[in-house]
Amino acid sequence: MPAVKILLEITKNLYDHVSTGLPKEDREPYIERLNELIDQRQAAIQSLPGIYSEDEQRMGNMIVKMNETIDPLLARQFEEIKHDLSLMKRKKVKNVQYANPYQTLSGDGMYFDKKK
Template sequence: MGVVHDVWLVTKQLLEATALPWPAEEREARLVQVDELLRRRGEWLRELRPPYSEEEQRLGCEIVAWNQEIEARLRQVRDEIRGDLRMAGAKRQANARYVHPYEQPLSFDGMFYDKRR
């Protein structure tokens, strides 16, 4: 089968590597693993050349279906990471306000100016 089968195998490994859930403790290691699999698959994809046999076309259809699932899982992980970054930023900002309460600019909401003399 050749290159199509190799792409299929790497895509299957990628599908398994992106299986949810991704605990925060494992996230870095799993991202490294996914990055390596994507790099390897990219190398194999550059070597694909038609024409394809019926078996290779069937494998190609599976690869396309798996790609959609992989992309959805990676989007979910990306959203989780964004949420964690937002929470970390909010905690850092709240901590800075607590530690140095008078260094932040004062809010001028609700300020009243008396125009009478």
């Protein structure tokens, strides 16, 4: 099977996977499959020949069009994951502060003047 056709199939699978959207719960299998598809795609890109027939050029144009849709979707999903992680970090800090509200205060209640 020609390398361009393999790349087209992998890109279609990636497009279908990303188009389903990032699940709200149980994201690990989704992200693992996404990484697997991206790794396969990278390997297929590296095995591409230098000269292409007309059919391969047409398939390449289809790959480029799908990629124009895949990139913004991946960027949006990445931002969503980053946002969720920052929310979790904030919640963790707030929980620690709630559990021990006097942790950051000095032990004896004295005030230290920082001016000299």
